Amino acid sequence: MEIKRIAPDIGVSSQLAPQDIGAAAAQGYKTIIINRPDGESDDQPDHAAIQKAAMAQGLRVKYLPVVAGKMTDADVSAFAAAMRGSPAPALAYCRTGTRSATLWALSQAGHLSADAILGAAADAGYDLSALRPKLEGSAVAVQRSGRSKTYDIVIVGGGAAGIATASSILKRRKTVNIAIIEPRTEHYYQPGWTLVGGGVFKRENTQRQMARVMPRGVHWIRAACAAFAPQDNKVILEDGERIAYKTLVVAPGLKLAWDKIDGLRDTLGKNGVTSNYLFDMAPYTWELVQSLKGGKALFTQPPMPIKCAGAPQKAMYLSCDAWRRSGALQNIDVSFHNAGGVLFGVSDYVPALTRYVERYGVNLNFNENLVAVDGPSRKATFEVSHEGGETKYIERDFDMLHVCPPQTAPDFIAESPLANDAGWVDVDPETLQHVKYGNVFSVGDANSAPNAKTAAAVRKQAPVVAVNILRTLEGEPPHAVYNGYGSCPLTVERGRVVLAEFAYGGKLDPTFPSWFLKGTEPTWKGWFAKANLMPWLYFDLMLKGREWLAKPKILPHRPVAHAAAPAISEGKGPAKAA
Ligand code: FAD
Numbered sequence: 001m002e003i004k005r006i007a008p009d010i011g012v013s014s015q016l017a018p019q020d021i022g023a024a025a026a027q028g029y030k031t032i033i034i035n036r037p038d039g040e041s042d043d044q045p046d047h048a049a050i051q052k053a054a055m056a057q058g059l060r061v062k063y064l065p066v067v068a069g070k071m072t073d074a075d076v077s078a079f080a081a082a083m084r085g086s087p088a089p090a091l092a093y094c095r096t097g098t099r100s101a102t103l104w105a106l107s108q109a110g111h112l113s114a115d116a117i118l119g120a121a122a123d124a125g126y127d128l129s130a131l132r133p134k135l136e137g138s139a140v141a142v143q144r145s146g147r148s149k150t151y152d153i154v155i156v157g158g159g160a161a162g163i164a165t166a167s168s169i170l171k172r173r174k175t176v177n178i179a180i181i182e183p184r185t186e187h188y189y190q191p192g193w194t195l196v197g198g199g200v201f202k203r204e205n206t207q208r209q210m211a212r213v214m215p216r217g218v219h220w221i222r223a224a225c226a227a228f229a230p231q232d233n234k235v236i237l238e239d240g241e242r243i244a245y246k247t248l249v250v251a252p253g254l255k256l257a258w259d260k261i262d263g264l265r266d267t268l269g270k271n272g273v274t275s276n277y278l279f280d281m282a283p284y285t286w287e288l289v290q291s292l293k294g295g296k297a298l299f300t301q302p303p304m305p306i307k308c309a310g311a312p313q314k315a316m317y318l319s320c321d322a323w324r325r326s327g328a329l330q331n332i333d334v335s336f337h338n339a340g341g342v343l344f345g346v347s348d349y350v351p352a353l354t355r356y357v358e359r360y361g362v363n364l365n366f367n368e369n370l371v372a373v374d375g376p377s378r379k380a381t382f383e384v385s386h387e388g389g390e391t392k393y394i395e396r397d398f399d400m401l402h403v404c405p406p407q408t409a410p411d412f413i414a415e416s417p418l419a420n421d422a423g424w425v426d427v428d429p430e431t432l433q434h435v436k437y438g439n440v441f442s443v444g445d446a447n448s449a450p451n452a453k454t455a456a457a458v459r460k461q462a463p464v465v466a467v468n469i470l471r472t473l474e475g476e477p478p479h480a481v482y483n484g485y486g487s488c489p490l491t492v493e494r495g496r497v498v499l500a501e502f503a504y505g506g507k508l509d510p511t512f513p514s515w516f517l518k519g520t521e522p523t524w525k526g527w528f529a530k531a532n533l534m535p536w537l538y539f540d541l542m543l544k545g546r547e548w549l550a551k552p553k554i555l556p557h558r559p560v561a562h563a564a565a566p567a568i569s570e571g572k573g574p575a576k577a578a
Pocket of ligand 1: 192458
């Protein structure tokens with residue numbers, strides 16, 4: 001959190017946490033204006049938590065949520081009224097601060113010159129030049145303004161998929177101009193969080209500055225994408241600015257839907273409730289594992305799809321292994337509650353996993369979906385479905401609860417013209433090209449391809465899209481294909497991993513010959529790969545476009561399944577399915 005003073009009576013900031021309010025009060029702020037709607041992202045404290053912290057410091061709070069990309073004149077008026085009616089100075093925040101800065105800028109139109117407003121915003125680090133027509137009273141609406149440049153390739157999301165794809169493209173052609181739209185200043189190596197929760201990695205090892213992983217030559221637009229206008233070849237940012245592209249890669253990952261479980265958000269990080277699915281929370285898993293000497297430990301898995309389908313049970317095995325080593329396991333009643341009906345989706349790996357379940361004495365419960373958590377009284381409620389469609393609810397006590405949250409497509413994807421019925425970016429599973437808009441591709445967790453949602457899948461998808469998108473820019477149909485590869489290193493104990501690697505249809509797709517590494521069995525080589533090789537493979541190879549063992553398969557004469565060479569010039573509209 002960095003507070004930027006724009007004018008004497010107003011400062012803006014990216015997302016605040018309750019513990020930041022003290023610093024805001026110390027800087028003299030008297031009012032907090034919250035412009036970010038609750039539930040916009042998975043790691044966001046809701047407005048009630050901020051309000052509580054602010055009131056404890058004697059600050060006034062106004063909750064004026066503005067949906068990204070959909071700012072209205074009424075929002076601007078409400079912001080101006082809040083500033084007039086509240087003690088100054090006020091500190092306004094949203095995800096990055098851009099929406100708040102935009103609201104302030106528009107609320108000043110007619111009072112200050114456009115140059116003064118834009119200059120003040122720029123001094124605070126916000127480039128609001130797209131607002132100039134509106135600020136100057138032009139009839140052109142904010143929503144119609146934007147940067148005049150059309151990028152060859154716009155990438156939405158600077159996670160594993162966005163960065164790897166940009167690097168793979170640049171490796172093939174340095175001259176394309178690429179913009180990556182990404183609001184975060186940190187990039188996370190999420191596969192490392194399992195090892196943070198298992199006490200093997202430090203949380204800091206899984207985080208890098210976003211600026212460090214951005215490929216050289218890429219234009220980083222530090223903003224969040226709010227919507228898509230594929231018929232105009234444009235994406236819309238949260239402040240309403242439109243960015244034009246010739247081709248688009250959609251890679252914003254997925255949404256962790258914490259709010260689908262009643263009471264969970266309030267108790268996450270306390271009362272023995274944890275999750276390796278958050279950077280901030282994974283160390284708490286290890287804290288709980290170390291302190292638990294007896295009682296009940298529950299591990300949950302929601303309905304598919306989720307990212308890294310093995311992660312919920314990996315957390316359990318590493319916890320059990322630590323308890324076995326400390327002697328506590330015999331006093332801990334461990335159970336796994338899976339909304340699905342099998343331990344792992346690819347049956348070849350189940351025998352090895354079952355042996356560990358037996359070794360640790362884990363109670364397996366299938367078709368049990370966590371629906372509510374009462375942290376203070378340490379009770380978890382599960383919806384249990386039985387054959388014949390009968391459903392009942394079971395309440396269980398716990399001393400430790402590791403939750404894998406339900407997962408969905410991000411809202412701005414699900415509500416867009418790019419989504420399929422389930423909300424994911426609707427792509428051809430082999431070429432990863434959008435089924436309707438031929439100049440749109442998607443990589444990573446956000447797409448509809450039925451692979452295991454993993455960084456390992458991204459490693460193979462990114463080169464495929466790099467090849468196909470460059471072909472699209474040349475007016476040629478895609479010809480690189482992805483086989484559905486995904487991988488899940490199941491950390492069954494400290495020092496051993498069952499290295500699951502498979503492609504579409506659950507077909508085993510091992511990287512190494514079985515005489516060297518047998519993926520269906522626990523091996524120390526698998527552990528060595530997970531703990532030592534994979535972080536290097538991720539940061540130093542995949543994110544840099546070095547496609548070790550990930551060269552895309554090229555079909556000599558691929559029949560054109562969906563889109564032929566799309567119309568990519570601005571104003572011509574998207575390619576239609578052939
Ligand atoms: P992400 O890496 O999540 O990146 C998405 C990016 O998009 C983020 O930077 C985000 O800020 C940005 N974004 C979001 N909204 C917007 C917006 N509106 N506008 C612009 N940008 C936006 N994979 C493995 O291969 N092996 C493992 O062992 C493994 N273990 C895992 C364990 C855990 C606990 C977790 C949580 C994940 C694990 N994964 C594993 C899965 C892997 O991390 C993901 O599949 C991978 O990160 C997906 O990449 P992505 O780029 O699609 O999404």
